[in-house]
Amino acid sequence: MESRSPFRVTAAAFVAAGLLITGCSSGGSSSGSSDEGAGSATGSGSVSVDQAALKKFYGQKIKWRACGVSGFQCATMKAPLDYAEPDGKQIDLAVSRKKATGPGKRLGSLLVNPGGPGGSAIGYLQGYAAIGYPAPVRAQYDMAAIDPRGVARSEPVECLSGTEMDAYTQVDQTPDDQAEIARLTGAFKKFAAGCEKRSGEILPHVSTVETARDMDIFRAVLGDEKLSYVGASYGTFLGATYAELFPERTGRLVLDGAMDPSLPARDLNRDQTAGFETAFQSFARDCVKQSDCPFGTKSPAEVATRMNAFFKGLDAEPVPTGETRQLGESLATTGVIAAMYDESAWPQLREALAQAMDGDGTALLGLADSYYERDGDGSYQNLMFANSAVNCLDLPPAFSGPGEVTQDLPSFEKASPVFGRNLAWASLNCAYWPTKATGSPHRIEAKGAAPIVVVGTTRDPATPYKWARSLAEQLSSGTLLTYNGDGHTAYGRGSDCIDTAINTYLLEGTPPTPAKKCS
Template identity: 75%
Template sequence: MDTRRLLRISATALGTAGLLISGCSSGSSTTSASAAGASAPEDLKPYYAQKLSWRDCGVEGFQCTTMKAPLDYAQPDDGDIRLAVSRKKATGPGKRIGSLLVNPGGPGGSAIGYLQGYAAIGYPAPVRARYDMVAIDPRGVARSEPVECLTGKEMDAYTQVDQTPDEEAEAGKLSAAFQKFANGCEKRSARILPHVSTVETARDMDVLRALLGDEKLHYVGASYGTFLGATYADLFPDRTGRLVLDGAMDPSLPAIDINRDQTAGFEAAFQSFAADCVKKEDCPLGTTTTDAAGTALKKLFTDLDAKPVPTGESRKLSESLATTGVIAAMYDEAAWPQLREALAGAGRSDGSGLLALADSYYEREPNGSYANLMFANAAVNCLDLPPAFDSPDAVRKAVPGFEKASPVFGRGFAWAALNCGYWPADATGTPHRTEAEGAAPIVVVGTTRDPATPYAWAESLADQLSSGTLLTYEGDGHTAYGRGSDCIDTAINAYLLEGTPPEDGKKCS
């Protein structure tokens, strides 16, 4: 199991919004690209003045292009990075509002993959009618000079390393695995590794805003995408338009608190799953209590630690892979039936179901190759904050607190947080309050039993933002927009189309 502070939403997790919103816009926010970038610093004006050359993507209805940004904003003359962009133009009817950038989270998730696979066809029709739907793969991600670290075979080995070490030798193996991962990133991606921070990506988004001819940035960010959006608003409050931050992060927290809070979040999600499972006659974790279900799951993990089970292929189901498979299913309650079946299989020494869930989490292809999600995830996280731990001894001291947060997942989550302690590039970010003083109203969405971004984070971010408005979904799963709540969808649609935020503190179920 390797969460690596992974805050993500899959491209298929969102459903079509239930209600349509009518009404007229106050007008388009679009102007010429040169005017939109007029306030750029002198040394960045060549980037703000470049021309985008759009071409057919080969995917029906989508256009693609690339834009240049400085590799290092502090030294713009030291070279460029090329970033991939895609869009689907507003379909009408209704007056075009402007561009709507989307980001699915991660960090490391492909925004272009999300746009083409879901957002530009699955967002509510009135939103797609009046916005150009746009995505930029962040620097270091997917099509934008991706960070690379390990081969497929090396990644297979890495994902099977024991992340709940019981003795010094096992702790040494885990530390060596983190070191090998970091060394691989430095070897294959040394040029960009120090320059994939969230601040730099937010600055790239402002260049794109100008090149699209938009005076204001309109944006929907999920999970880690909320941190990216909030960072943009803090940097450019006067250029902030309609921002939806769904499944919010709290930028004021240090890495250790983020990891520990997320541990508690996954425990709460597991308790919801267990409460549902024990009501069913075929629950593989028993049919008595949620506590008993947690004990049964922990025993399964312990058994797999001692003896991995077959999966029908060369890889066996280890404790680490099984834990990752369970974690993957916590993001969306729609995956609970699949998880019950996978757990039942593991109990019969068939690990194929949990392995499939783990592979989906890691974005492993059937041919054994991996997307760069986990590589970019580590690269961004380890730049954005100083490491949670710098040594195995520091982890050991923290394990009791993590186990208090989650008896089932705590130990593994604590050890997984050691990864940035070996990172070859020094962190450039620190925990900080994000206020975005002067920004237009920003809608922050929190789900009460969100595993990956605990609800308290949304409360905190909405409180920090000078113009933050908190919208609450009382339910399960990661993020809320487009996942079946007409109340949530209607409120967000009205904001995106009319500019009217929901009443602060509005609750939906």
């Protein structure tokens, strides 16, 4: 029952990252410039910052230690909890790196972020980026990551117990009457109250602007004059925000699976709903070509019709899963959505759907659990808690109450006949958030920044392609790189054309030719 944020990280990325994080290394402080930490953003969420008070953070020397598998180092970095009061309470942020392997000239550090919000950048670094990025990139860059404030090892936001989260994820997200609407809004309110009770101090200070400022401190601590960065999904918003705040310190930025910062939450959620429909239609076209398609091989339209009937049946009568939880419509929808992020999951989805239609919801429940980051012992990683905390702080809520959702249901159902109703109601969660949003939608131009590469996938479910086009157009130095294909994000997913273009940019500083397209 998460907000289905456009910033949700790909399930495939987290399978690669493993989310089991340890790891670390050593670096010095940057001399920095006289206006270190000031930033130049005039956009949403910017605050007046006392430059002199920030010098102690930019000049800190952190103690690296070996951690995780061979070659990784970890440390803890200090930052102000509230940048408006840098002499006040401080926050501890987990950081990690792996030194460049050589040969070739060292190009500095390359920060990575897999998205979310709520995704562990350190988990992604140690589980995938520092071992899976192309060898020439790893040879010349120190691969580095910082877990954003409120995430994983950086004073994580906590909201519900495992048992409470189990109940939360099973609440009906397609309410049919006032009683079901009351249960859904009650669940949203309980989730928000749990976050305030367990993490009230940090909740007002997990915005993307604050995390971007943390990244600039980390850049200085690493000794880099400029920030080089690869951000995926929500990580593109984080990277664009950094470029807006610190255009003169922006190095080589790759924003893969881009989001559009100019859109309000309702438009973002409706656009993403359409994105999942595009991905589902691609799945349906593939499904009818497969002998094991559980919905037959007649037509993609038949697949959609029978999927809706399947969801409706689960709404009336959930199926067993071999444990106390049953597979109802909400968990089933989450499981299907999880498989939309990567076409390699489609065979698994076909099998899970066939089993569920035969009365065994175990496999489809497993897909939902992977999306929610539910562990085998019934506990949950903090991804979904941080996801809501950041989203609800970055933008005013999509809806103020159930009445607005009801009025706008037709537009969501038009965007996706399969997922529209579910995703419209899921967009209500921030209406009950205890902390008022500090951000607002606005264009990001980042005037003065070096060339920035924006990557868009034509059938991306979570960050629709039109968002990449929009962000590339907004950025004064943006260049759009297009992948004509399925799945969420493009770099490192099998396209030699995409990988070569990005590698050339990271290693040589030469962006792709304008409007370059790959398949």
